[in-house]
Amino acid sequence: MRCRECGYRSVRWLGRCPGCGEWHTFEEETEVKAARRETLAGDPPRPLTEVVGAEETRITSGIGEMDRVLGGGFVPGSVVLLGGDPGVGKSTLLLQAAVRVAGIVGRVLYVSGEESAPQVRLRAERLRAVHSGLYLAPETDIERVEKHISELRPVVVIVDSIQTVSLDGLAAVPGSLGQVRECTVRLTRLAKSTGIPVLLVGHVTKEGVLAGPRTMEHMVDTVLYLEGDRHHTYRVLRGVKNRFGSTNEIGVFEMDSAGLREVENPSRLFLSSGAAPVSGSVVVSCVEGTRPLLVEIQALVSAAGYGTPRRMTAGVDYNRVILMAAVLEKRVGLMLSSQDIYVNAVGGVKISEPAADLGIALALVSSFWDRPVPAGTVVIGEVGLTGELRPVPQLGNRLREAAKLGFDSAVFPAASGGSNEPGGESLRLFAAGSVSEALDLVLTK
Structure with a gap:
């Protein structure tokens, strides 16, 4: 009733x-019940050795950084879910990709459930993304969306966003768990049966995770996050799930008045422009997928004025900073328990790789002693609980990136054998077995 x-x-x-x-x-x-779901295929079970593999032909997005994260482009029949904070540039990125696909491959259907057609046209003119092969459908009914796809037969479909699409026969409001799940299932089945890649835009919660049922992320083939800080112009496209490629790659963009622009050399973006070295500043070499990035880490250590000392981080893992402070206090003898500690990664980039441990530790010591790290020095290494330096992967790529950007020396774990790594010929290499040895090499020479 x-x-x-x-x-x-x-x-x-x-x-x-x-x-x-x-x-x-x-x-x-x-109550109108949803139609009975059909299976994707009706073939009987057979040995995997008798299954003929499909030839991998990808559809390029026309954006190199996006193709890097996707693993080379859109796989036919795949479903990609793109999430990110409001205003970070999700619709901008997809509209730019849509017009490039339309100009290179063929027709693209852009389903807009949040904006009217004139609004999308205004944004497309600002981004210079107007093309006759880009078809716009301001629609929120999933059945009419399926009808448009079957009639137009585009090469790529973009739905912005999945929370605005609904099924009339389902007794639930748009954006609810049932509606999001049902619409995702129908679009996934359509993509698999027609071979048309489908891109879905997903809203995120205030915690930064995709809104809706967690099963939505399990149903799609690829989950991407567009990350960025409102106070910075850069954006990072990161893959957290990819059935057809690596999840370690990132794409770096810069937002300007004409939309998102690809950044060819991200390392320069994350390094400060200060000429004279200052205490508490250390450059580390991180690897995201196959791409080495040089990032500046800044630390500020000062005596706690009152109460419990504060620890704050931005762009680096809070737990890793606390761990480095504990190792320095136990193994080096620095009394940091009574100090306020603030650590920041320049440019707003987020670092999660353990190879930045040594850089965090040296930045803390440099600030505590008020002694700057020599200019042109890059630091690499993972720190263990006993203070030892553990080897890091892809050391050669890290050293080559440092040499390309004009650095002249590098400190790395002795266990990595960096003296034999190609790429470090133009650098002065300093191998250290522990944090104490690294301090002697960097801050006391």
Whole structure:
């Protein structure tokens, strides 16, 4: 039963509605069940050795950084879910990709559930993303979206966003768990049966995770996050799930008045422009997928004025900073328990690789002693609980990136054998077995 005045639902008839207080407003409501789902294939089971593999032909997005994260482009029949904070540039990135695919491959269908057609046209003109092969459908009904796809037969479909699309026969509001799950299932089945890649935009919660049921992320083939800080112009496209490629790659963009622009050399973006070295500043070499990045880490250590000392981080793992402070206090003898500690990664980039441990530790010591790290020095290494330096992968790539950007010396774990690594010929290499040895090499020479 449903109240015709306020929509209040009840499993039995009521004389007076608890929602609006009106009398005799309940009417019988017939629930329309969704159609029975069909299986993707009806072939009987057979040995995997008899299955003929499909030739991998990808559709380029026309954006090199996006193709890098996807593993080379869109796989036919794949479903890609793109999430990110409001205003970070999700719709901008997809509209730029849509117009490039339309110009290179063929027709693209852009389903807009949040903006009207004139609004999308205005944004497309600002981004210089107007093309006759880009078809726009301001639509929120999933059945009409399926009809548009079957009639147009585009090479790529973009749905912005999945939370705005709904199925009329489902008794739930758009954006609810049931609606999001059902619409994702239908679009996934459509992609697999037609071979058309489908890109879905997903809203995120205030914690930064994709809104809706977690099963949505399991159903799609690729999950991407567009990350960025509102106070910086850079954006990082990161893959957290990819059935057709690596999840370690990142794409770096810079936002300007004409949209998102690819950054060819991300390392320069994350390094400060200060000429004179200052205490608490250390450059580390991180690797995201196959791409080495040089990032500046800044630390500030000062005596706690009152109460419990504060620890704050931005761009680096809070737990790793606390761990480095504990190792320095135990193995080196620095009394950091009574100090306020602030650590920041320049440019707003987020570092999660353990190879930045030594850089964090040296930045803390440099600030505590008020002694700068020599200019042109890059630091690499993972720190263990006993203070030892553990080897890091892809040391040669890290050294080559440092040499390309003009650094002249590098400190790395002795266990990595960096003296034999190609790429470090133009650098002065200093191998250290522990944090104490690294301090002697960097801050006391």
